Amino acid sequence: MHTVLLTGAGGRVGDAILDELADDYEWRLLDRDPLTGDLPGETVVADITDETAVREAMEGIDTVIHLAGDPRPEAPWDSVLRNNIDGTQTVFEAAVDAGVENVVFASSNHAVGAYETEARRPDLYREHDEFRLDGSELPRPGNLYGVSKAAGETLGRYYYDEYGLSVCCVRIGNLTKGHPPIDYERGQAMWLSYRDCAHLVDCAIQADYDYEIVYGISDNDRKYYSIDRAREVLGYEPQDNSAAHE
Template structure:
């Protein structure tokens, strides 16, 4: 059971969701390249994830890592995703192995499979009785270079699991919003992830016993493009929110 957790990219939206629910659950060490502008739980380390020495020092003594840091822009150019999302993620995995950390939860993205939405049957995937749902066993089909970087982070996790027995959970995060899903955006409703379900899912990623997993990060929405059955079965994910409850 994780007692101390390193959270990279702590100042971002996903970090806010996690800390908002789990601030008192662990001893936190937070890492971000920008200095904090508000109070955070635990120790705050200002460093870039491409700085191998700084990351190794931040990793020391941790039980688990939640890796969120990177360029989150969907239109990010290769000149940014290569160092920030790919090289930086490799540094995180390498430091985890070097410091004896057993578990890494990696924030992947639905953009790693974005081009599945070009399939002809995509418009039908929001029906409640539809059996066509991505479940993490499909090959990546990135929709942009950001998605390429997230798919690469998943492959790096596979390598570090197979080579070093690191437990890695890759969470393909959907549409994370704080208060409610986008009411007038059907695709966004199907992909919605609430803040509390996000925090719960990442908590299960650092608490459960598994080897290597790719799971989808969405709430228990009536409409689903992605399956959450693997997250339920392996991680014990028990989402509480449903975008249908907010429909007008």
Template sequence: MDDTVLLTGAKGAVGTAIREGIGDKYDWRYLFHNPPPFDPDHPYLVGDVVDEELMAEACEGVSTVVHLAGDPRRDAPWDSVLDNNIHGTKVIYDAAIDAGVETFVFASSNHAVGHFETEREPDIYREESEFMLDGMELPRPGNHYGISKAAGELIGRYYHDEHDISVCNIRIGNLTRDHPPKEYERGQAMWLSYRDCAHLHDRAIQADYDYEIVYGISDNDRKYYSLERPKEVLGYEPRDNSAEYTFEGEPKDEV
């Protein structure tokens, strides 16, 4: 792909996984909230997603937006998620439409469906559980941050229907760099490795679709998020599995 791909929130954990995993595949333009503490290998802008002029500049000449920016705190106060996550997503969608962007990949979150777990934990986190979410269910946010992510999915639904932009919402699980979290069943069930995260976003940039909600986790033995849709629609081929690690953090001998 020769067209420019805009990556907002490029310094965060998901942005880092993408930059490190597929940073050489695209003509990137990065957006950082603050000046980065390193020398980026692609052009970049610094500022807030609520800045309409900056977002217009960021989206100019862009074919795809991968939107990760926002307040990532699970306990973020309402004023912050309202401005940075909800209004900011609307601002960048407006800029994307005005610039003729074709594809919008939105970083949603497991917190958009957090209250599905409330009456089912801890059994839902175990391999023998048959309960599975597939992206077709209505949101059940577990906190204000989750509300903002559910709102972002809904904003994308509107812009797809109104302007025919392709939209993929990825409900990202528990992203860690090196290994699944130790002694934490929920984290193991929704684990997403860095390389699977990069690959999933690569497929979301490349694939053809209309409007999708998919789950972003590795192919863990214990999981309550279905990977059927990202595999079928995006061509996602996850390589990692939390069951393949001991919980001293090392891969098992046979892996």
């Protein structure tokens, strides 16, 4: 069975993935804090900045889903530098040395948050496909957390170009369990359901690609981002739509 290392397994994205895919792969779950509950596979308590521990966890792995890092949009520079940039480089380096097939990197909408200007309001995104971000645009972070995610994408590009490591960067939108936020349009436009999140990651594990940047949102009527690339390259077919919950 395909063996997958999931870093940051104790977070919300990890919860969404394991909710749907627990029985589909051989899992190794890594988190800096002890994991509890009925979990698949083996667990590893380690920090991703610990090179020795990461290399040990990488042994025998086919795919890495890299979620670990400081998830706070307001996180200070010393934290995002250590956890999100240095830690991500440690993961990529260990993946190459271990002969991993592909890395799925959890990027974020914050890597492009500064595109949300007065010239690119939701009505333009909603009505005109050409205004939607599609992954071909340059990063434009709106905070230091977004800077760290843009740096992670660039590290992924380097490790593909230099070593041939297949990398899929997923710019995750607004992941919630259950229904989407119903009180503001931005949250609905960026919504990613648990079911679609797991499906997208499953596609990224299975698909054949080189280096890709795709957006992780459900098939919402309102969209800031295009999911065309995820459909084309990964075979992503989301089932949910925030409009169904209005």
